[in-house]
Amino acid sequence: MKHRILVTGSAGRLGRAAVAALVANGHHVIGIDLRPTPGLPPGQSLVATLADVAVLRAAAKGVDCIIHLAATPDDARYPRGEAPDDGDNFLDGLVPNNIVGLYNLLEIARTSKVPRVVLASTGQVIDRHLDSGNVPVNASTRIAPRYLYACTKVFLEAVGQVYAREHGIEILAVRLGWCPRDAGQVAQIAASVEDQDVYLSPGDAGRFFAATVEAEKVPGFHVVYATSKPVNKVLYDLRETTHLIGFEPHDTWPTGASEG
Ligand SMILES: NC(=O)c1ccc[n+]([C@@H]2O[C@H](COP(=O)([O-])OP(=O)(O)OC[C@H]3O[C@@H](n4cnc5c(N)ncnc54)[C@H](O)[C@@H]3O)[C@@H](O)[C@H]2O)c1
Numbered sequence: 001m002k003h004r005i006l007v008t009g010s011a012g013r014l015g016r017a018a019v020a021a022l023v024a025n026g027h028h029v030i031g032i033d034l035r036p037t038p039g040l041p042p043g044q045s046l047v048a049t050l051a052d053v054a055v056l057r058a059a060a061k062g063v064d065c066i067i068h069l070a071a072t073p074d075d076a077r078y079p080r081g082e083a084p085d086d087g088d089n090f091l092d093g094l095v096p097n098n099i100v101g102l103y104n105l106l107e108i109a110r111t112s113k114v115p116r117v118v119l120a121s122t123g124q125v126i127d128r129h130l131d132s133g134n135v136p137v138n139a140s141t142r143i144a145p146r147y148l149y150a151c152t153k154v155f156l157e158a159v160g161q162v163y164a165r166e167h168g169i170e171i172l173a174v175r176l177g178w179c180p181r182d183a184g185q186v187a188q189i190a191a192s193v194e195d196q197d198v199y200l201s202p203g204d205a206g207r208f209f210a211a212t213v214e215a216e217k218v219p220g221f222h223v224v225y226a227t228s229k230p231v232n233k234v235l236y237d238l239r240e241t242t243h244l245i246g247f248e249p250h251d252t253w254p255t256g257a258s259e260g
Pocket of ligand 1: 008009010011012014015032033034035048049068070071073074097101120121122123175178179181
């Protein structure tokens, strides 16, 4: 079955991967980003911010699923410093985009009766378990966020749970592995076996997001993980992801790492 999908952050690293896979599978994709989205015709590539509520509302009309990726990421400065000199811009970046923008998006999903929303969380919400060797992590693992960016994703998971329960929207919060955005990040992963074990290739990311759309029913709220196949050790338990939406990774680091 072909679906009508709205992807926010569609011009970004994961957005491009999601759009490519969804278009390849024959779905009708509308992208919203601060810049035009590669791979979409101009009429389906909206240039807007998460604050442009009227644009978001019009774009969400009649969609089967929203894949919400637009956010301020954690690498305004990279490599990051140690807390509190981490480089996260809480007041001017994380709050307007990751908190207020997320709220705008979920309110539009609620009022437009969008049946399913996929929210981009991060493995950084359980980061401290990796440091202490308490692995593999799964959906029941106690929250142990890395720093302020990760705290906005803890909010994302909490508010997703509330919108699923109170408004009957199917919500998947995905703790994403690491899909590198540039050569610097590729080099960081190359230097760390642990990072290679949570690597997410663009190809697997695309297949994962297509599976979130194509899965028949995912009632309620779910936390799932998405990575490629580990090189060394299973750090993120993907069994719930496979059970719920049928996704299984194909790739292993470094397949796809240098893709544009
Ligand atoms: N890439 C990873 O390894 C990774 C890991 C964990 C979680 N995530 C999450 O996945 C999502 C996508 O990450 P990415 O790596 O593709 O990031 P990215 O920075 O490459 O893409 C994000 C896109 O969102 C857009 N955007 C940002 N703020 C916006 C706003 N207010 N309105 C409209 N568009 C806006 C940007 O222009 C950008 O194109 C983010 O929510 C991120 O926190 C990514």
